[in-house]
Amino acid sequence: MRIFPLGxxxxxxEFGNAISPELNRKAIALAxxxxxxxxxGLVESVPAYASTTIFFDLLKVRRSFAEYPTAFEAVKKxxxxxxxxxxxxxxxxxxxxxxxxxxxRKSDFDLGxxxxxxxxxxxxVIEIFKSKTYRVYMLGFLPGFSYMGEVDERIATxxxxxxxxxxxxxxxxIAGRQTGIYSLASPGGWQIIxxxxxxxxxxxxxxxxxxxxxxxxxxxxx
Amino acid sequence: xxxxxxxxxxxxxxQDLGRTRYRRFGINPGGVMDRTAVRSINILLGNDxxxxxxxxxxxxxxxxxxxxxIFALGGAEFGAELDGVPVETWRPVFxxxxxxxxxxxxxxxxxxxxxxxxxxxLEHWLESxxxxxxxxTGGFEGRKLMTGDRLEPRQSYEKxxxxxxxxxxxxxxxxxxxxxxxxxIIAGAEFERLSAASQVLLKDQDFLISNASDxxxxxxLGKPISLAKPLELLSSAVDFGTIxxxxxxxxxxxxxxxxxxxxxxxxxxxxxxDLPLLAQLCANDKVAFHLVDATHAExxxxxxxxDLDLLRVGCQYNRR
Numbered sequence: 001m002r003i004f005p006l007g008x009x010x011x012x013x014e015f016g017n018a019i020s021p022e023l024n025r026k027a028i029a030l031a032x033x034x035x036x037x038x039x040x041g042l043v044e045s046v047p048a049y050a051s052t053t054i055f056f057d058l059l060k061v062r063r064s065f066a067e068y069p070t071a072f073e074a075v076k077k078x079x080x081x082x083x084x085x086x087x088x089x090x091x092x093x094x095x096x097x098x099x100x101x102x103x104x105r106k107s108d109f110d111l112g113x114x115x116x117x118x119x120x121x122x123x124x125v126i127e128i129f130k131s132k133t134y135r136v137y138m139l140g141f142l143p144g145f146s147y148m149g150e151v152d153e154r155i156a157t158x159x160x161x162x163x164x165x166x167x168x169x170x171x172x173x174i175a176g177r178q179t180g181i182y183s184l185a186s187p188g189g190w191q192i193i194x195x196x197x198x199x200x201x202x203x204x205x206x207x208x209x210x211x212x213x214x215x216x217x218x219x220x221x222x
Numbered sequence: 223x224x225x226x227x228x229x230x231x232x233x234x235x236x237q238d239l240g241r242t243r244y245r246r247f248g249i250n251p252g253g254v255m256d257r258t259a260v261r262s263i264n265i266l267l268g269n270d271x272x273x274x275x276x277x278x279x280x281x282x283x284x285x286x287x288x289x290x291x292i293f294a295l296g297g298a299e300f301g302a303e304l305d306g307v308p309v310e311t312w313r314p315v316f317x318x319x320x321x322x323x324x325x326x327x328x329x330x331x332x333x334x335x336x337x338x339x340x341x342x343x344l345e346h347w348l349e350s351x352x353x354x355x356x357x358x359t360g361g362f363e364g365r366k367l368m369t370g371d372r373l374e375p376r377q378s379y380e381k382x383x384x385x386x387x388x389x390x391x392x393x394x395x396x397x398x399x400x401x402x403x404x405x406x407i408i409a410g411a412e413f414e415r416l417s418a419a420s421q422v423l424l425k426d427q428d429f430l431i432s433n434a435s436d437x438x439x440x441x442x443l444g445k446p447i448s449l450a451k452p453l454e455l456l457s458s459a460v461d462f463g464t465i466x467x468x469x470x471x472x473x474x475x476x477x478x479x480x481x482x483x484x485x486x487x488x489x490x491x492x493x494x495x496d497l498p499l500l501a502q503l504c505a506n507d508k509v510a511f512h513l514v515d516a517t518h519a520e521x522x523x524x525x526x527x528x529d530l531d532l533l534r535v536g537c538q539y540n541r542r
Contacts (some may be wrong), residue, residue: 004411007461007491008519012411017456031246046245046459048483053459055242058494058520059527070517139248140457140483143357147457183248184357203347203359209247 003079005072009043009058013079014051019149019177023050024137026086028214030079033086039078040064041071047213048138049147054079094135095215099181100222101172103194110191114157114174128152129193129219134179136215144183144201144209148217151177163189170195172219183209197222223289224372225338228322231283233437236342236361236373237478238274241350245459245482252352252360255333255437255478255501257494258397258526259297263337265534266294266314266389273341274351276367278334282325283367285336287317289378292339298331298399298502312391314339331399331502340377355437355479389540395529402428402508403499408516410465410488412453420447424489425513429473433505437479440503446471449487457485463492463500465511475500493519495526 002014013030016023024047031047034054041060046053058071065074103126104111115122134148141147156177164187167173171182173190182188183200200210211217227234239260240253254260254277261271276283282300295302295311302309305321311334317323325334344351344362353361362371416424429442448471460466464476466486475492476484478501492500493514503509 002411005408005491005516006411006459006488007463008408008494008516008523010459010461012458014411014458017454019456044243044245046482048458049456051456051458055245055461058523062520062524070520072516072520138457138483139246140459141248141481143244143247143249143354145248186356201357203357208244208249208348213246 001083003076006053008071010053010055011072011075011079012051012053013083016050019049019137021135024135025214026050027052029086030083031213033082034079037082039075041075048140095212096133097211097215097217099196099198099217099219101194101196101219102222104192109171109193110157110160111193114155114191114193117157118155120154125155125193126221128155129179130221134217134219136211136213136217138213139209139211141180142182142184142186142201143203144211146180146183146200146211146217148179149177151179153177157191159189160191163187167192168195170197170200172196181211223378224374225291226286226288227283227367227369227371227373228286229284230366230368230371231278231281233279234283234367235277235353235355236274236344236367237277237352238350239272240478241348241352241354241360244348248482249348249357250354250480250482251462251478252354253350253478254335254352256297256335256397256498258498259333259335260337261530262312262391262395262533263294263296263335265530265537266312266391267292267337267339268537269337269339269341273337274344274361276336278325278336279332280325280328282334284325285323287319287321287323288372289319289375291317291375291378293317293323294337296335296337298334299329300334301326301329302334312396314387314389316387330401332504333502338375340375343374343376389537391533392529395533397498397502399499399502401503402510403496403503404510404512405496405500406493406514406519406522407465407490407511408493408514408519410490412449412455412467412487413489415449415451415453415487416489417448417450420449423447424473425511428508428510431503431505431507431509435505437477439477439480440475440500442473442475442509444472447473447489453487455485455487457483460484460488461491463494463497464488465490465492477501493522495519495522
């Protein structure tokens with residue numbers, strides 16, 4: 001584990017450098033634990049694949065922890081204490097979410113390319129894709145964009161060399177062993193295999209994103 | 223009683239200090255590019271520091287005041303005129319009903335800010351009035367301002383209160399804007415992974431701001447920088463001021479509308495005290511970096527907070 005500053009108003013706790021449910025569970029658990037037990041000056045905590053970043057108000061931290069030479073040292077101490085608590089807290093069962101997908105059999109998107117690259121038929125690619133349950137490791141890139149994994153090795157495909165200037169909202173893409181849903185229309189380089197009508201991002205809702213880090217997702221054909 | 227946009231300017235948006243607490247949902251903070259300017263002019267007007275303002279690029283908007291309004295300008299200096307009479311930045315100004323604010327030329331900086339006393343009536347999205355252009359939400363209908371848009375100030379004045387106009391900002395508080403600033407940075411998580419020659423290149427060369435720069439990030443052009451050994455990183459949170467190394471050896475600095483996460487090496491972070499100097503640059507300006515330690519960065523940030531406290535106290539005293 002490594003703790004380092006991310007500028008003068010944040011620090012990152014890095015649990016490792018691998019996409020693994022175990023490291024990700026730690027990252028999410030720490031982020032949740034901090035939000036439930038905020039130290040004076042906490043702004044927010046952001047879980048990612050294998051790290052948690054904690055943003056703080058430098059002035060408030062310094063005023064509340066005058067005995068520490070720097071805000072970074074003070075927050076580091078708070079975070080270390082929280083991590084020590086975390087070892088005894090149980091894992092929470094993930095929420096399972098089903099997402100209906102219209103697979104793009106005929107369009108000029110990338111299902112045909114993936115099949116060709118791997119010597120499979122389009123139907124085989126779809127079946128292999130649907131056969132897995134995917135973990136939502138993190139949200140990022142766009143409001144509500146979910147980074148999920150792991151895609152089966154048999155259909156894992158690298159990003160496009162040249163990103164598309166416009167990927168439609170609701171598009172489901174593959175990048176290596178990751179899959180994700182474009183919550184908004186956006187430029188993007190992931191290999192697009194289908195589309196969902198489910199709104200991944202609803203600005204005016206109390207909880208604006210459909211998925212959260214830690215959820216599990218299954219894709220079903222519409 | 224409203225402000226009417228008569229000419230929209232190239233990119234005029236509603237912004238405040240940003241949308242915190244939603245990064246974990248991929249929702250970026252956004253907010254103004256130059257936080258120092260906006261905090262200062264809001265304090266000058268007796269507003270909450272986080273009160274929403276207009277952020278304008280050059281050419282800036284032409285605005286008609288539908289009622290008596292007190293406003294202040296800060297940040298870039300765009301030759302502002304009120305009915306043809308030059309208007310100073312960094313001080314409260316009274317605009318009578320039917321007067322017109324326009325901007326003539328870009329003298330310094332790239333982003334000017336207009337705050338009105340009492341703030342604007344705006345709906346907040348997730349606790350902030352900042353415009354999120356990518357998500358088409360927040361601010362004014364989630365978009366930049368257009369001709370004919372009307373903004374409603376919360377306060378209007380029968381006659382201007384006397385005391386507010388005595389307020390001036392101490393020159394020591396004003397950022398020393400330049401088109402070629404030296405900006406202080408602290409080392410990022412992957413700084414030590416740079417080759418020795420590249421560490422020197424980061425610190426000792428001048429970078430050109432490319433024209434592929436915007437509110438999301440500034441692309442910097444310089445002699446290519448490289449890691450000692452290739453490195454694959456997982457995406458993790460990034461922040462305003464994070465300097466990332468791109469695969470082509472060039473740098474990008476994340477600005478106000480940055481994405482919440484990134485997977486490129488984090489070489490350094492612009493210290494919060496100096497972010498406004500960077501935020502006032504545009505394409506073809508230059509920047510140099512000076513490495514300081516994290517403790518010093520914190521001290522500089524605290525020093526600035528103390529200066530802002532003095533301004534706040536001074537303004538309150540003046541209004542009594």
